Amino acid sequence: MFRLIIGNKNTSSWSLRPWLVLKMINEPFEEVVVDLASPDIQAILSSITPAGKVPVLQDKQLTVWDSLAICEYLAECFPGSHLWPSDPAARAIARSMVAEMHSGFSHLRTQMPLDVHGRRKEAQSATLDADIARIVHLWEEQRTRYHLSGPFLFGHFTLADAFFAPVVFRFQSYDVDLPPASRAWVDHMLALPAMQEWAQAAATEINLG
Numbered sequence: 285m286f287r288l289i290i291g292n293k294n295t296s297s298w299s300l301r302p303w304l305v306l307k308m309i310n311e312p313f314e315e316v317v318v319d320l321a322s323p324d325i326q327a328i329l330s331s332i333t334p335a336g337k338v339p340v341l342q343d344k345q346l347t348v349w350d351s352l353a354i355c356e357y358l359a360e361c362f363p364g365s366h367l368w369p370s371d372p373a374a375r376a377i378a379r380s381m382v383a384e385m386h387s388g389f390s391h392l393r394t395q396m397p398l399d400v401h402g403r404r405k406e407a408q409s410a411t412l413d414a415d416i417a418r419i420v421h422l423w424e425e426q427r428t429r430y431h432l433s434g435p436f437l438f439g440h441f442t443l444a445d446a447f448f449a450p451v452v453f454r455f456q457s458y459d460v461d462l463p464p465a466s467r468a469w470v471d472h473m474l475a476l477p478a479m480q481e482w483a484q485a486a487a488t489e490i491n492l493g
């Protein structure tokens with residue numbers, strides 16, 4: 285069985301991606317949550333991976349780190365789950381979106397930190413607005429193109445949905461206004477049992493903390 289090591293569910297946006305993928309493909313796994321606020325966190329993380337960050341996936345002797353590498357590994361382990369769209373053009377766009385999310389949107393990350401359980405006022409700045417506008421444009425484009433194929437960005441669930449899932453929680457927490465196609469996708473994501481399980485665990489974490 286896989287072991288997935290993740291950070292606190294209320295705040296660890298990178299951890300949500302592979303966790304959601306494993307849930308969506310119904311693959312059982314052992315979950316280990318490390319408290320990123322622990323004073324010993326550096327020692328704990330270094331004992332798991334020299335990269336010193338979560339998420340980390342352990343598959344027997346193999347350790348895979350970085351949410352993108354983990355999700356790519358899962359896509360290869362489970363080809364029948366079609367975690368990338370099968371059409372090459374759609375797959376190229378999905379990969380571009382995932383890459384843009386993985387390496388970009390720094391203003392969103394810093395000005396709108398993940399706080400799954402929190403309900404905050406939307407931060408205001410031109411740089412944040414530009415990041416939000418770009419994300420909404422990406423979502424609108426795919427939902428307009430694939431709305432007849434299913435409720436996810438590319439019709440069925442793909443890694444693109446997993447990579448933007450933390451933004452779904454961010455937009456809920458900060459009450460970001462969305463156009464109808466994006467709103468429908470966000471609502472669909474929020475209603476997924478796996479997303480609700482994550483949100484519930486985030487709330488429990490806060491109450492225990």
Ligand SMILES: N[C@@H](CCC(=O)N[C@@H](CS)C(=O)NCC(=O)O)C(=O)O
Binds near residue numbers: 350
């Ligand atoms: N690009 C990495 C980023 C991982 C990352 O920054 N993880 C944070 C938690 S969300 C972490 O482990 N922080 C601990 C630290 O930097 O000490 C990924 O996609 O996995």
